[in-house]
Amino acid sequence: MNASPSHRLHPAEWTETQSLLPSAERDLPAGRHQFHKEQMMARIHEDLRTPSRTSATSPVAPVKRSTPFLRRTILLPAAAFALAGAVAGGLALTGGGAHGGITTSLATGPALTTRIGVADAKGAPQLLERISLAAADTSEPTPRKGQYVYIASKVADTYIAVDGDNKSEAVSTELHSRQVWKSLDGRDGWLREAGETSDKGITLQSDTPDSGAYNALAELPTDPDALLQRIYRESDAVRDPEVPRDQAAFVAIGDLLFESYPPAEVGAALYKAAAKIPGVVAVNDALDATGRHGVAIARENDGERIEWIFDKKTLRFLGERIVVVKATADSPLKVGTVTHTSAITERAFVDANKQLPGQAS
Numbered sequence: 001m002n003a004s005p006s007h008r009l010h011p012a013e014w015t016e017t018q019s020l021l022p023s024a025e026r027d028l029p030a031g032r033h034q035f036h037k038e039q040m041m042a043r044i045h046e047d048l049r050t051p052s053r054t055s056a057t058s059p060v061a062p063v064k065r066s067t068p069f070l071r072r073t074i075l076l077p078a079a080a081f082a083l084a085g086a087v088a089g090g091l092a093l094t095g096g097g098a099h100g101g102i103t104t105s106l107a108t109g110p111a112l113t114t115r116i117g118v119a120d121a122k123g124a125p126q127l128l129e130r131i132s133l134a135a136a137d138t139s140e141p142t143p144r145k146g147q148y149v150y151i152a153s154k155v156a157d158t159y160i161a162v163d164g165d166n167k168s169e170a171v172s173t174e175l176h177s178r179q180v181w182k183s184l185d186g187r188d189g190w191l192r193e194a195g196e197t198s199d200k201g202i203t204l205q206s207d208t209p210d211s212g213a214y215n216a217l218a219e220l221p222t223d224p225d226a227l228l229q230r231i232y233r234e235s236d237a238v239r240d241p242e243v244p245r246d247q248a249a250f251v252a253i254g255d256l257l258f259e260s261y262p263p264a265e266v267g268a269a270l271y272k273a274a275a276k277i278p279g280v281v282a283v284n285d286a287l288d289a290t291g292r293h294g295v296a297i298a299r300e301n302d303g304e305r306i307e308w309i310f311d312k313k314t315l316r317f318l319g320e321r322i323v324v325v326k327a328t329a330d331s332p333l334k335v336g337t338v339t340h341t342s343a344i345t346e347r348a349f350v351d352a353n354k355q356l357p358g359q360a361s
Contacts, residue, residue, distance in 0.1 A: 111158050111170035112338040114287060116325055119298065119305075123282035128275040128297060134315040136268035140261075143349040148181045148189070149214055149261045150357060152346040153319070154289045155193075158339045160332060168332050175289055175341075180259055181353050186210020190354050201354070212255075217262040224272035231273065246277050247301040254308055257317055261347055271297075283307055288319035289343035303328040304339065319343035 143149070158172045176194035179201070183189060186209055192201030210216065221227045228249065235248040253270050256262060262270065274280060274297065283296035286309045295315075296307040303326035309318045321341040324333045333339065348357040 109172050109174060111333075112156060112172040112341065113334070113336040114321075114323060114338050115285075116305075116323060116336060117283040117285040117296065117307075119281040119283050119300075121279075121281045124280045124297060125275045127282045127295065128271050128280075131297070131310055131315045132268045132271040132275075135271060136264055138264050140264045141349055142263075143184055143214060145184070147349045147351055148183055148353055148355070150346070150348050150350045150355075151180050151259050151261070151344060153178045153259075153342055153344050155340075155342045156289060156338075157341075158333075158337060170333055170337060172338075180204075181350070181355075182210070182213055182259075183353070184214045186213030186216070188353060212260060214261055217256065217260060217266055220262075220266050220269070222265045222269040224269050224276065227269050228273040228276055244301060246279055247299060250274065250277050250280065250299045251306065254306060254320060257308065258320055258342065258344070261349070286321065288321065289341040290319075290345065292318055292343065294318050300325055303331065317344065
């Protein structure tokens with residue numbers, strides 16, 4: 001498929017006929033995507049920095065999550081972020097090295113591209129204040145002991161694949177569904193992701209409480225200044241030195257917004273804290289993974305812009321995407337490439353692991 005970037009469709013418009021790239025052989029266990037990301041980060045945090053982080057692990061091995069701010073874009077510089085994503089996705093990478101030689105059948109279409117919205121630094125504080133007020137005004141349920149946080153979303157990612165002739169090409173996964181269940185303390189959960197796990201899904205387990213789970217989020221300070229200092233302190237402890245601390249803090253807040261369900265007052269405080277981070281901008285238009293238009297709060301680092309997308313009327317959080325906004329010498333990704341896109345389709349508290357909202361216990 002040789003369509004120009006202007007003709008490449010958003011995942012919401014993809015069809016089966018666009019899955020034209022030949023599938024590579026999968027040589028990692030089904031469901032390893034989420035675990036490779038989390039286990040790799042956990043090992044870095046525990047100072048287990050080995051030359052290679054790509055060895056396969058059991059998809060049901062316990063994962064230690066010591067901080068809610070332990071994420072790949074905090075720990076790794078932008079150049080390594082693409083490598084980390086490809087390791088998680090299982091693609092062969094340019095240059096071999098510690099990350100090379102892994103293949104996947106997940107990336108099946110041309111690289112996803114988009115129009116880049118206009119950024120406005122002056123408009124960010126006002127927009128975040130409105131978003132914070134909307135979040136605080138939301139009547140969110142309070143979970144009961146023993147319940148689980150359930151989050152359903154649609155996601156797609158872009159990776160750099162290398163063929164047998166050592167030619168690199170940006171390829172994107174099809175838009176696919178993702179369902180996550182997490183106990184309130186984060187010790188127990190379940191992941192079901194199309195193309196990543198079996199239809200039944202895989203276990204998420206931790207032998208310690210997850211400080212990114214609901215119980216821990218509920219204990220975060222709601223004073224924006226105190227909360228931001230906490231975020232800086234936690235992310236400074238684990239981030240790669242090449243990642244600016246302001247970018248690490250922005251990423252940390254975004255991670256707490258997506259696959260979590262913070263209490264309304266905490267969510268409102270997170271937005272107010274984000275307004276205090278230098279370099280944060282408002283974006284006039286952004287598209288989530290399901291094709292919904294919204295406004296965005298964003299921050300650029302090393303040519304990529306992370307965008308949190310909100311409904312233009314209600315200011316409800318819709319999802320997140322990462323867009324290449326500047327070409328860099330060390331990356332083959334073109335301006336307008338979407339390296340990640342996601343959209344939350346449902347968020348609820350349920351009575352049991354793997355139970356769907358509205359389903360009897």
